[in-house]
Amino acid sequence: EAQVTQNPRYLITVTGKKLTVTCSQNMNHEYMSWYRQDPGLGLRQIYYSMNVEVTDKGDVPEGYKVSRKEKRNFPLILESPSPNQTSLYFCASSTRQGRPYEQYFGPGTRLTVT
Amino acid sequence: DQQVKQNSPSLSVQEGRISILNCDYTNSMFDYFLWYKKYPAEGPTFLISISSIKDKNEDGRFTVFLNKSAKHLSLHIVPSQPGDSAVYFCAASRVNNNDMRFGAGTRLTVKP
Secondary structure, three states, X not given: OOOEXXXXXXXXXXXXXXXXXEEEEOOOOXXXXXXXXXXXXXXXXXXXXXXXXXXXXXXXXXXXXXXXXXOOEOOEEEOOOOHHHOEEEEEEEEOOOOOOOOOEEOOOEEEEEO | OOOEEOOOOEEEEEOOOOEEEEEEEOOOOOXXXXXXXXXXXXXXXXXXXXXXXOOEEEEOOEEEEEXXXXXXXXXXXXXXXXXXXXXXXXXXXXXXXXXXXXXXXXXXXXXX
């Protein structure tokens, strides 16, 4: 089954404690992205990657890091989480072939930073 | 700076009637537009898209209209069904660029 998986689905942590949210896709997609969803603001892009070892900042990259060492994985790293990073996070992937820009989203990771 | 705006946070329609969801954008460089649908506790799923070289795209009950001069697009759902109740996000991008911008979403409720 074609899918994007994220782990963990729920996470409660404390300010300053480094964490990583993993994202994996099994569709051999070139593009991968991370978004956060906040009430009234919709989905805002944090980082995106157009292929292995190629990453770019999105709309709200501050406080986040990403890496793309393998095509299927695109982890999101919060080196020192703060309460304003409490949000719902989505990973997404898409392909250049066929219908590009039509992204497949993971189920989401709800992060609470206290 | 929200480059894609959905000014109606919610919309309620009767089953069988038409639902019209609206979206405005400010960046004239956008040339590809999409609508996503999101149910609670799930990720958004792609619904329909339109390239800037077209002004209409239809897929079953769903039609997207694009007015480039007004920088406005709309999603029409006819007839609306209770299963269409969800949050709908409008998104915009540029060809060969993965920098996608989303609106804040419109919650559609279709009443039986």
